[in-house]
Amino acid sequence: MRIFFYKFIIIIVGLFILYQLTIGYTIKKIQQKFYSINVKEQSEFIKDKLREEIRSTLKKDEILTKEDAILIKKFYLKILSEINRVD
Amino acid sequence: MFISKIKFIYIFFICYLLLGLFIYSDYGIGIEEHFQRQNGFYWLKKILTFFRLDDLNFVVLEKYNNIISYDPSLPNSEFFNFYGIAFDTPAAFIEVILKLNESKLYFEVRHLFNFFFYFISSIFFYLILKSRFKDKIIIYLGTIFYITNPRIFGDSFHNNKDVFFLSILTISIFFLFKYFEKQKLKNIILLCFFGAIATSSRIMGLYLPILLSIFLFTDYLSKKISIKIFFQQIFSILFFFIFFLYIHYPYMWELNFFEFISWFKAFFYHMNLRILFLGDYYHIKYLPRLYLPTWISITVPLYILILLIIGHLFMLRRLFQRIANIRPTEQTYSDLWRSIEEKKDLFIFISLTSFLIFAIFLNTAMLSGWRHFYFLHIFIIYIAIYKLNLIFLYFKRKKINILLFIFVNLLFLIFIIKELFIFHPYQSLYFNSLINQKNYFNFPIDTPSLTRSDALKFIINDSKNLSKIFVANACWTPLYNGKDLLNISDKINLVFVGQDYNKADYIYTNFNYEVDPKYNKKYNIPSEFKEIKKVSVRGITIYSIYKKSR
Numbered sequence: 001m002r003i004f005f006y007k008f009i010i011i012i013v014g015l016f017i018l019y020q021l022t023i024g025y026t027i028k029k030i031q032q033k034f035y036s037i038n039v040k041e042q043s044e045f046i047k048d049k050l051r052e053e054i055r056s057t058l059k060k061d062e063i064l065t066k067e068d069a070i071l072i073k074k075f076y077l078k079i080l081s082e083i084n085r086v087d
Numbered sequence: 088m089f090i091s092k093i094k095f096i097y098i099f100f101i102c103y104l105l106l107g108l109f110i111y112s113d114y115g116i117g118i119e120e121h122f123q124r125q126n127g128f129y130w131l132k133k134i135l136t137f138f139r140l141d142d143l144n145f146v147v148l149e150k151y152n153n154i155i156s157y158d159p160s161l162p163n164s165e166f167f168n169f170y171g172i173a174f175d176t177p178a179a180f181i182e183v184i185l186k187l188n189e190s191k192l193y194f195e196v197r198h199l200f201n202f203f204f205y206f207i208s209s210i211f212f213y214l215i216l217k218s219r220f221k222d223k224i225i226i227y228l229g230t231i232f233y234i235t236n237p238r239i240f241g242d243s244f245h246n247n248k249d250v251f252f253l254s255i256l257t258i259s260i261f262f263l264f265k266y267f268e269k270q271k272l273k274n275i276i277l278l279c280f281f282g283a284i285a286t287s288s289r290i291m292g293l294y295l296p297i298l299l300s301i302f303l304f305t306d307y308l309s310k311k312i313s314i315k316i317f318f319q320q321i322f323s324i325l326f327f328f329i330f331f332l333y334i335h336y337p338y339m340w341e342l343n344f345f346e347f348i349s350w351f352k353a354f355f356y357h358m359n360l361r362i363l364f365l366g367d368y369y370h371i372k373y374l375p376r377l378y379l380p381t382w383i384s385i386t387v388p389l390y391i392l393i394l395l396i397i398g399h400l401f402m403l404r405r406l407f408q409r410i411a412n413i414r415p416t417e418q419t420y421s422d423l424w425r426s427i428e429e430k431k432d433l434f435i436f437i438s439l440t441s442f443l444i445f446a447i448f449l450n451t452a453m454l455s456g457w458r459h460f461y462f463l464h465i466f467i468i469y470i471a472i473y474k475l476n477l478i479f480l481y482f483k484r485k486k487i488n489i490l491l492f493i494f495v496n497l498l499f500l501i502f503i504i505k506e507l508f509i510f511h512p513y514q515s516l517y518f519n520s521l522i523n524q525k526n527y528f529n530f531p532i533d534t535p536s537l538t539r540s541d542a543l544k545f546i547i548n549d550s551k552n553l554s555k556i557f558v559a560n561a562c563w564t565p566l567y568n569g570k571d572l573l574n575i576s577d578k579i580n581l582v583f584v585g586q587d588y589n590k591a592d593y594i595y596t597n598f599n600y601e602v603d604p605k606y607n608k609k610y611n612i613p614s615e616f617k618e619i620k621k622v623s624v625r626g627i628t629i630y631s632i633y634k635k636s637r
Contacts, residue, residue, distance in 0.1 A: 002308040006410055006423075013444075020448040028376065031450070035370035036361065045606040 099227075100210060103234060107202045107244075112195050113512040115537035117245040118455070120194065121568050122161050125154045127175030129164035131183070133337060134176070146183050158568065169338045169353050173284045174201070174251045190571035198244045201251060205243035208254035209234050211261040212465065218264060219428055220476050222483075228496055229472035235503050238386050238456075239464050241514030245535065249461040252289040257465050259285050259295055264431050266299075275323050283331035287338070290354040291442075291462065296328045298437065302430070309422045357452030360601050366529040368603040372452045379446040382457035383467070385521050385530070388506070390499045391471045392519070398474030402436040405429075432473060439466035455534035510624055513537060524626035533597035538622065538630040539569025542595045545620055545632060547577050550592065557582045559591035561610040561633075563601040588613050594633040 057063055064072065128151040135144035154161070178197050187193040213230040220226055234240065242250045262278040278295075285292030300321055307317040333339050342350050361368040364378055384392060406423065414421045424430040442463060445451065453459055475496075482488040510517050515535050518527065543558070543566075550556045558581060560566035567583040584590045586609055594616050604610055616633035623629060 002305075003413055003415060005305075005308055006413070010410070017444070017448070024448065025376075028373070028450075031373045032369060032375065035373045036368060041602060041606040048608070 096213070099230075100206075100213075103209065104206055107206060108199075110512070111198045111202050111244055114198055114241070114244040115512070115535075115540040116194055116569060116572055117242075117247070118534075118536040118564070119248060120197065120245065121154070121158060121571075122167075123171055123175045123247050124179065124193075124197070125151070125161055126164050126168070126171035127177075127179030128154060129168065130172050130176040130337060131179045143183065147179070150179075150183070158565075160565070167353075167356075169290075170248065170288060172336055172338075173255070173288050174204075174247050178247070189575065191574065194571055197247060201247050202244050204254040205239075205250055208257040211258045212468075215257070215261050215264060215469075216472065218268070219431055220472070222476070222479060224493070225472060225476045225479055228475060229468060231500060232391060232471065233465070233468045235500075235507060236387065236391070236464060236468070237503070237507055237510055237514040237517035239461060240507060241510070241512070241517065241537075242458065242461065242535070245515070245537070246458065246461070248288065249458045252285060252292070253462040253464055255281055255285040255288055256292065256295075256462050259292070260434075260465065263295065263299060263434070267427055267430055267434075270320065272323065275320075276327055279324060279327035280331045283328055283335065286332055287336040289462070290351075294438070294441070296324050298434065298441075299324060302434065305423060355452075358454075360454060361603065362454050363529070363531050363600070371454050372450050374451075374453060376447050378453060379443065379451075379457055379460060383463070385518055386456065387467060387519065388499075388503055389519050389521070390502075391467065394471035394474045395467050398470040398472075398477075399436070399439070401474060401477065402432060402470065403440075406433065406436065435466050435469045435473075439463060439470065442466075456531070458534070513624060513629060516624070516627075516629060518625075518627060522627070527627045528598075531599050532627060533564070533599055533629055536564040536569070536597065536599070538597050539564060539566055539595070540572035541622075542566075542597075542620075542630055542632055543569050543573060543581065544577075546593050546595070547573070547580070549619070549634070553592065554580065555582050556580050557584050557590050557592045559584045559586060559588050559594045561586065561588075561594050561596040561612055562599050564595075564597055564599055566595055586610070588616070591616075592635055595630065596633075597630040598628070 128147055132144065132147050132151050135141075135147055178200055181187075181196060181200070182193045185196070187196060209230060212233045213226065216226040216229040220229070239250065239253070259278060259281040262274055262281060266274040266278050278299075282292060282295040285295065303312070303317055303320055303324075306312045307314060312320070357372050360371050362371055362374075364374060365381070369375065387395070409423050409425075412421065413423075424433050442460065446453070446460060451459075479492055482492045506517065507514055513533075515537055516532055518530075522530065546556060546558060558566065560583075567581075570578040570581055588594060594612055596610065596612070600607075600610055602609070612633055615636050617636050618631055619634045620632040621628055622631075
C-alpha cells in the first residue's frame with residue numbers, strides 16, 4: 001500500500017509535468033501571444049506612423065517620379081469617368 | 088559561558104529591533120497601502136456595528152468615508168473583502184485608539200507594526216533552525232540570512248500583505264515542526280491558530296493543513312500511527328483550523344457550502360494588465376513559465392541562490408534514495424525520512440517544490456515582480472542553510488577549514504550589509520549582480536512605487552517660490568498617494584495633473600508602465616521638460632524628475 005501510494009504520487013506528478021512540457025507548452029504559447037496583443041494600442045501606433053510618414057513626405061519638393069505621376073493621373077481620370085457614368 | 092551565549096542572541100535581536108525602530112520612517116508608501124488601510128476600516132466598521140459600539144464606530148465611519156472620498160479610484164472593499172482582517176483591522180483600531188489623524192503618522196505606525204511582525208517571525212525562524220541544526224554558527228547565519236535578504240528586509244517595513252503572510256507562515260511552520268516533534272494538542276491548537284491567520288492573509292495558507300494531512304497519511308502508511316490516531320489527528324487539525332478561521336475571518340461567514348467554487352473564485356481575480364518582463368509586455372495571467380524562477384534568480388543574493396539550487400538538488404536526490412530503499416516488510420530506515428530533522432527538511436522541500444510547480448505550470452497571475460511569492464523566502468533560506476550545514480559538516484573536520492568557512496561567510500555578510508546600506512531605503516528594489524546597467528530596463532524597477540514620497544519632497548524643496556506646484560506623472564504610479572508621507576504644510580501646495588503635461592511644472596516618472604511605451608506614447612516626456620534629478624543605485628535608474636524650462 002505504502003509503495004503503491006508513493007509510486008502513484010510520482011507517476012501523477014510526472015504525467016502532469018510531461019503534459020505541461022508538451023501539450024501545455026503549446027497552449028501556453030498561444031494564450032501568451034493572444035493576450036499579449038493589444039489591438040487598440042498597436043492600431044494607434046500604426047496610425048501615428050502613417051501620419052508621421054505623410055508629414056515627412058509633404059516636406060519634400062517632389063513626392064512622385066514623372067512616370068508615377070502619369071500613371072496615377074491616368075488611373076484617377078479613369079476612376080472619375082466611371083463614377084460620372086454612374087451619375 | 089551559557090549566559091554569554093544567551094546574551095549574544097538577545098543582543099543580536101535587540102540590535103535588529105533598534106535598527107528597525109531607527110529606520111522605519113525612511114520608507115515610502117507601498118502601492119497597496121491605501122487600499123489595505125481602507126480594508127482595515129471596512130472590517131473595523133463591520134465589527135463595531137456588530138458589537139454596537141456606536142461611539143467608536145462613528146469615528147471609524149468618518150475615517151472610512153474620508154478614505155473613499157479622498158481616493159475614489161481605490162478598489163471597492165465590498166468586493167475585495169477577502170483579505171486584511173489580520174493586519175489591517177488591528178492597524179485601523181490602533182489608528183483610532185491612538186487618535187492618529189495625520190497621514191504621515193498613521194502610515195509610519197503601520198510600517199512599524201509591519202516591521203514588528205517580521206521581527207517576531209525572525210525570532211521564530213531562529214527557533215526553527217535551533218531545533219533543526221546543531222551548530223550555533225549555522226543557526227546564527229541562517230537567522231542573519233533570513234533578516235538580510237534585501238528585498239524582504241525593505242518590504243518588511245511597508246508590505247503589509249506579502250511580508251505579513253511570510254511572518255505568520257514562519258510562525259505557523261515553527262508550531263508545525265513542534266507538532267512533528269510532539270503530537271500534543273497544544274501544538275495542534277497553536278499551529279491551527281497561526282495557520283488560520285495565515286490563510287486569512289493569503290489563501291495559500293490553506294496548504295498547511297493539506298500538506299500536514301498528507302504527512303499524517305504517510306505516517307499511517309508506515310504504521311507509525313494507527314488508523315484511529317490518524318483519524319483523531321486529522322479531525323483535531325480540521326476542527327481547530329476551521330474553528331479559528333471561522334471566528335476571525337468574516338469572509339468565511341459568507342461561505343455557502345453549495346457555492347463553494349464561487350467563494351474561491353474571488354481569490355483568483357486578476358486585473359487586465361500587461362507587465363514588462365525580459366523586455367516584452369505580457370498579460371499578467373499569461374506570463375512566461377520562467378517568470379518566477381527568473382525573478383528569484385535576479386533578486387536573491389547570488390550566494391544564497393547557489394546554496395539554494397545545490398541544496399534543493401541534494402534534497403531531491405535524498406528523497407529518491409529514500410523511496411528506492413523502501414522495503415514493504417522493513418520498518419526501520421525504510422521510509423521517506425529517517426529522523427524528525429529529515430521530516431522537517433522534506434516538508435520544506437515539498438512546500439517549495441509544489442509552489443514552484445504551481446507558479447511555473449499553472450497560469451498564476453503575478454505582478455510587481457514576485458512579491459506574491461515572497462513567502463517562499465522561508466523555504467529558500469531554510470534550504471540554503473541546509474546546504475550550508477552540509478558544507479560546514481564537511482569542513483569542520485579541520486580547524487583551518489572552519490576558519491575558511493567563517494571567512495567566506497563573513498565576506499558574504501559584509502557584502503550583503505554593504506548592499507543593504509547602498510540601497511537604503513530602496514532595498515525592496517534590490518537586484519543582484521546578474522542585473523546591471525545594460526539589462527535593467529528589461530524589468531520593472533520601482534514596482535511598489537516607493538519613490539513617490541521622496542520625489543515629492545524633492546519637488547517641494549525645489550519650488551519654494553511657487554504657491555501652487557503642478558505635478559504630472561509619466562508612469563502608472565498613483566503619484567498623489569505619495570503625498571501622505573509629507574507634512575501637512577508641504578502637501579497643501581501640491582496639485583496633481585496626471586498626464587496633462589501642459590499644466591505641469593514638474594513631471595515624475597519611475598519608468599513603471601502598464602502599456603508598452605513602444606506603441607503607446609502617453610508617458611512620453613514633452614521636449615520642454617528637462618531632467619533635473621535622476622536617482623540611481625548601482626547604475627540602475629529608479630526614478631527621474633523633469634522640470635519645465637522657462
